[in-house]
Amino acid sequence: MACTNRQVAKTLRLIGQLHELRGDGPFRVRAFMAGADLVERLERPVAGMDEDELVGLPGVGERIASVVREVCETGTSTELESLQAELPPSLPELLSVEGIGPKTAGRLWRELGVTSVAGLIEAAKHGRIRRLKGFGPKREAELRRGAERYAGAGHRMNRATAGELLAGIVAVLAPGQWAVAGSYRRGAATVGDLDLVSCQDPREVNPRLREIADEVIEEGDRRTSIRFRGERVDLRFTTPDALGPMLVYLTGSKTFNIRLRDRALLAGLRINEYGIADRSGAGLATYPSEAAMFAALDLQYIPPELREGSGEIEAAERNAIPALVAGEGLRGDLHVHSNWSDGSLSLAELAAEGERRGYEYLAVTDHSETLGIAHGLSERDLAEQRRTIEAVNRTSGCYLVTGVEVDILSDGTLGLPDRALADLELVVASLHSGLRQDRDRVTRRVVAACENEHVDVIGHPTGRLIGRREPAAVDLPRLIEAAASTGTALEINASPYRLDLEDVAVRAARDRGVVLSIGTDAHRPGELNHLRHGLATARRGWCTPADVLNTRPLAALLEGTR
Numbered sequence: 001m002a003c004t005n006r007q008v009a010k011t012l013r014l015i016g017q018l019h020e021l022r023g024d025g026p027f028r029v030r031a032f033m034a035g036a037d038l039v040e041r042l043e044r045p046v047a048g049m050d051e052d053e054l055v056g057l058p059g060v061g062e063r064i065a066s067v068v069r070e071v072c073e074t075g076t077s078t079e080l081e082s083l084q085a086e087l088p089p090s091l092p093e094l095l096s097v098e099g100i101g102p103k104t105a106g107r108l109w110r111e112l113g114v115t116s117v118a119g120l121i122e123a124a125k126h127g128r129i130r131r132l133k134g135f136g137p138k139r140e141a142e143l144r145r146g147a148e149r150y151a152g153a154g155h156r157m158n159r160a161t162a163g164e165l166l167a168g169i170v171a172v173l174a175p176g177q178w179a180v181a182g183s184y185r186r187g188a189a190t191v192g193d194l195d196l197v198s199c200q201d202p203r204e205v206n207p208r209l210r211e212i213a214d215e216v217i218e219e220g221d222r223r224t225s226i227r228f229r230g231e232r233v234d235l236r237f238t239t240p241d242a243l244g245p246m247l248v249y250l251t252g253s254k255t256f257n258i259r260l261r262d263r264a265l266l267a268g269l270r271i272n273e274y275g276i277a278d279r280s281g282a283g284l285a286t287y288p289s290e291a292a293m294f295a296a297l298d299l300q301y302i303p304p305e306l307r308e309g310s311g312e313i314e315a316a317e318r319n320a321i322p323a324l325v326a327g328e329g330l331r332g333d334l335h336v337h338s339n340w341s342d343g344s345l346s347l348a349e350l351a352a353e354g355e356r357r358g359y360e361y362l363a364v365t366d367h368s369e370t371l372g373i374a375h376g377l378s379e380r381d382l383a384e385q386r387r388t389i390e391a392v393n394r395t396s397g398c399y400l401v402t403g404v405e406v407d408i409l410s411d412g413t414l415g416l417p418d419r420a421l422a423d424l425e426l427v428v429a430s431l432h433s434g435l436r437q438d439r440d441r442v443t444r445r446v447v448a449a450c451e452n453e454h455v456d457v458i459g460h461p462t463g464r465l466i467g468r469r470e471p472a473a474v475d476l477p478r479l480i481e482a483a484a485s486t487g488t489a490l491e492i493n494a495s496p497y498r499l500d501l502e503d504v505a506v507r508a509a510r511d512r513g514v515v516l517s518i519g520t521d522a523h524r525p526g527e528l529n530h531l532r533h534g535l536a537t538a539r540r541g542w543c544t545p546a547d548v549l550n551t552r553p554l555a556a557l558l559e560g561t562r
């Protein structure tokens, strides 16, 4: 039974969440959540540990230990299965609605029988939600708006969900014989459905897909579509000698494909997913790779992230596609929370995580002390944290940059005095409240933050939460001007729930000479892996290494943010 620490952690977290939905006591919920965090950051595989060793871990009781053993041995847990049998399967969907946490979702279910987003909208229409103790008409209207926004978003997946779906599919495909395409490969912030190309024999693949599918939408030896965990997956079959054109076609975007085809037509060529032919469709030439296909079209290679039909073909004709920032160019993460505020890792553990990932540095940017944010740090806390960081840095291979994520308050001032900010190496300033202010007011706040000499980065500049919360009405051209003239970086928050700034704004900022800072905003160790989503967004914004703060060596980073 293959079982990684990450899979075990995920199961533990899911059990905790279901207990919370059921209204079980906070201790039980916390035990599973804490167990998940611990397993996730453990270096040793839990699969190789017996129950005694597991109980020996800090914070792991017998109950968690036995669930871990069971998951490792059987791939599932009886506790999870009985919770899933007891709770309506659509209930976790409620958690995707803005303003609904496990407590509220649990109450809506137990007290009103609401089990889905559609049911929530229905209940709100009939004024049933306001009757819940502590709710009222205002709260009901808010929840209804959130539910309608979620339902109207057409259910596009975030990249984390799409990535999990992909892992589930490729687990039944032969390694090295598939490639992912579509919007996921282009690095888009949201994914409508998953597209894959397979070079395997359809007679091998189709039965395996049938086995894992909720529903087979279409099955054949050229294409197969299934519904898997509620989402659509499209698969196209090809052979290794003709992989290039199929991959180009299925990667898209549609606009890119159409522009590429129109351009080829001018040269008397016809492109489709099988290759390049002449105008009459005769003499089909196939290509084993995308690179060979672009070469045949007399074009520079265009990375998938740029294939949106927004000038990339013209650039490729002139050999002017820039060398985009790449994963190996990133030296660290510039927005991370520790257990000094609301994160789960200690400073030493963060440094160890950074070292394990080969990072040169990791910026500790805990929340400032402001009303409404749990465990924010005061000026004194920050001074103390700085001393601890200095001690960690004496032995760590990954340098912890001292920083803060300071609140931009409703009146545009910051949550900490200048003298506290002056002592820190990296200051990220973010909006966390007053996100519904009008355009002028909210824009003046972020512009004022840029103008503060201590602020180095504006964090998640629009505050959007994908599918859950609309961005604030920030006037981006004005913010970009302010960032450019003050030398303030704008963040690409790499959380798959945010991806803020978004790609188009990144490109506009970059064109104006603004530097972008990629930060995961990680609160748990697993979230440090989100850096790649921020990287994809930077690439979609045409960023080269020089445009990204994280590519700078430590000394240059500290010099620039001093």
Ligand code: DGT
Pocket: 181, 182, 183, 184, 188, 190, 191, 192, 193, 194, 195, 249, 250, 251, 252, 253, 254, 257, 258
């Ligand atoms: P999504 O799924 O909405 O996030 O976006 P995509 O880009 O993955 O779109 P999807 O799944 O509908 O189709 C995958 C690719 O197939 C798309 O990027 C380009 C290609 N494609 C789909 N429909 C057409 C079409 O009508 N014409 C052309 N030329 N290509 C298409």
Ligand code: CA
Pocket: 182, 183, 184, 191, 192, 193, 194, 195
């Ligand atoms: Ca797709």
Ligand code: CA
Pocket: 182, 193, 194, 195, 234
């Ligand atoms: Ca598709």
Ligand code: ZN
Pocket: 405, 430, 432, 459, 460
């Ligand atoms: Zn934040």
